[in-house]
Amino acid sequence: MKVGISSPIVALSGKRPEWEAEAGTAELVQVAETADRLGYEFMTCGDxxxxxxxxxxxxxxxxPLATFSFLAGRxxxxxxxxxxxxxPFYHPLEIAKRYGTLDHLSGGRLILGFGVGNLKEEFDLLDVPFEDRGPRADDALKALRAALSGRQVSYxxxxxxFQDMVIDPHAVQPKVPMWIGGHSERALRRAVTLGDGWAPAPQSFRGPTPELMREMLDRHDLPDDFNVLFTPGERLDPISDPARVTDIIATAEQAGATHINLTVRHNSLPHYLEQLEAFAKTAALDIEP
Incomplete structure (x- = not known):
């Protein structure tokens, strides 16, 4: 089971500790460097x-692009x-060039997570069609697969x-992982047929329960290398309750997940970093000396 962190600081929703609202570059760098040292697989950023x-x-x-480009160097x-x-906010070649450059500069450390979006006000603001966002996203995924890792690409x-367009630099991974968000059957079908993984929302955002996730996955013939992201419906406290860490990993495995998107309880930056270390030790992540 691989584990990433649902990054603090970069998004604020609900009741969050005051330190996150006041934090900036130095604190975000500490989070990224600590996660890197402790063997966490990824960190997230919304869009x-x-x-x-x-x-x-x-x-x-x-x-996300500015944030990850900065942190890749640290x-x-x-x-x-x-x-x-x-x-739907982007042309596929825009993503292929911008995020392909990030993959190039980071040495192949990009995972692309995609959703079709649901905030109509933002679509209207950006003058992006809302009603056909599903089929538009499907076509964009096919175009991205054709464009992400090549220098001269067509679709x-x-x-x-586009025909014979040059993208230089481009992604260095031969196949950049594309994980599809959304919690519906349609989203899962899109992930299985056009992506490399499924990254549904957590239960707190109407995502599936572990039991429902297992049921949904069982209805599909999944590729061998298909990834599934599980976000626990709670903030864990690895320092005080390490047994719950073991329980959550078992729950994720039973749900069919390959990755956990971790959130922890915390009241300060030092407390947050201590929680990351406690989880990493209990979960036996690849911690650097």
């Missing part, structure tokens, strides 16, 4: 351009997962078309 005031999911959203092993990019589809 919103501009949101209405008072949005229930929060108002702060760091830009880490060696940690991978970077935008969880999730709103795919022909109902929404996107």
């Amino acid at each position: 919103h351009v501009a949101v209405p005031p008072g949005l229930h999911r929060g108002e702060r959203f760091y830009d 880490t060696r092993r940690l991978r970077f997962l935008p969880y999730v990019l709103v795919l 022909e589809g109902p929404y996107f078309s």
